[in-house]
Amino acid sequence: MADKRPTWAKITNSMSKHDITETWMKRQAARAEIPEVCLVVEGNSLLVDKKELFAQSPVFERLSKTVFGKREQQIVIKGKRRKDVVNFLRCTMPGVLEPMNSENVHRILPMAFEYQAKNTLKRADDFLAEEIQQIGDNLSSSEIVKKILEAEKYNLMEYLKTCVMLAAKRRFKSLLACKDFYRITEKTKLEMRFKRWKDVEIVSDVEADLTQNFPHTR
Template sequence: MELRHRMKHSITDSLRTREEEKSPRSAVSDDLNSNDEIENEDAVKEEDPLEKLTSNEQNLASPFTQQNVGLVFGNTKIFVQKELLIAVSPVFKAMFSSSFLEGSKEEVPLPGKKLSHFVLFLRYLTPGFDDELSEDNVHHMLPLADEYQTDDLKKRIEDFLVDGVISKSDSITSEQIILDILEAEMYKLSDYLKESIAVASRKKFDSLTKSPKFEEISQTTQSKISFKRWKDIDKIFNKAVKVSPQFIRHQETKVIHGYSRGFGSSVSNEPKQYEIDIKEVGEHLKKYMKEN
């Protein structure tokens, strides 16, 4: 009985040993045990916890690190982590470098900047916030995204503006589309400009040009609006032009009977080669005659 009991324990111990050898954790445990003496001999060097994170993880952790610089707006100041701003903006990177005066300051004045706009801007740059772009805030943040060269945010803003122009399309007034074009030109937003030009090209000439601000649009963009309108209207006309069925039948008859010009056939009696469906032209031209 005692022998069976010992054998049972021996077999159990052997199986446990084999399972531990297979376990991924066993190698780690062995290494930890073997390093106990080394750790007792050598002091463990302290490391910055953020150094153990990937760059993406550092961004996720950034809202919880020490805020180390104040941004001053008149009599009000807000505190931010300058390393986060350096990571997303070459302008902030230069501002906080040792070669600039701001680099050695704990507070940086930002004269001329509106605090409410800058707070929104910072929230979109800082991980951990889920604020959504809206028509109310996007136009305030675009100048800041451009000035501080935060390219990712600027692209997000452009995508939002493009979606807005496409979704509203011809309901956008001439006055508003001119402002959109001027904004796209100022901040060099090519996709936004392209979609705005498309909307402007569908406005009637008097409706679009009556605003004094139209003259502020660059000559290049004015030409693009004109050429797009011209090209699109030509497409409408060309689609409405069809070869006359009477002309086709007349040509077939000439081939069958061997007629040709100069041998008894009269050109004046020939039907017109092309017919134009004026109704179709008018129907398709409607969207290019927006008066709003």
């Protein structure tokens, strides 16, 4: 029976690096019409749709070019675990596009940011913003600080905005007590202050309206 798995899932676990190169070249000679590129991770090969990959990540497209301006059919990825690369591809490639969850999103973020996968970053941003809205009140101040730093690091604006709204509701002393609070940028700290002031003014205006409409009687 023919292998009907998508190309990103055809992973060869038993090949050495030399075998991967030799086998890949033979495969290309026999299947020149198939637009694939081989990602080599931890001595294993992953065959990926070249057009889709390059559309999602301009960095991979640049990595495919040699010093002579020609395109390589292999891209060796160093310092990454195969499992993490596969998860990244599953949440990035349009032909697969698995949903993100609380477990995989934080593992995917570093690669999505490094390889400039904007669509993947947008999906992660939306997911994390929605997630923190749902569990925000159950987070400690230190957890909120950690999430703010993550949002800043990967430039996730919706996620950061939601984190700032939560932080503005916490006592300043509890945030200041967190050891990593100093790492938050001054811009974000200022946004937290503005949000807090705005909330205080809203409460003051409501109290003033209540006092005017329902004056205390002696």
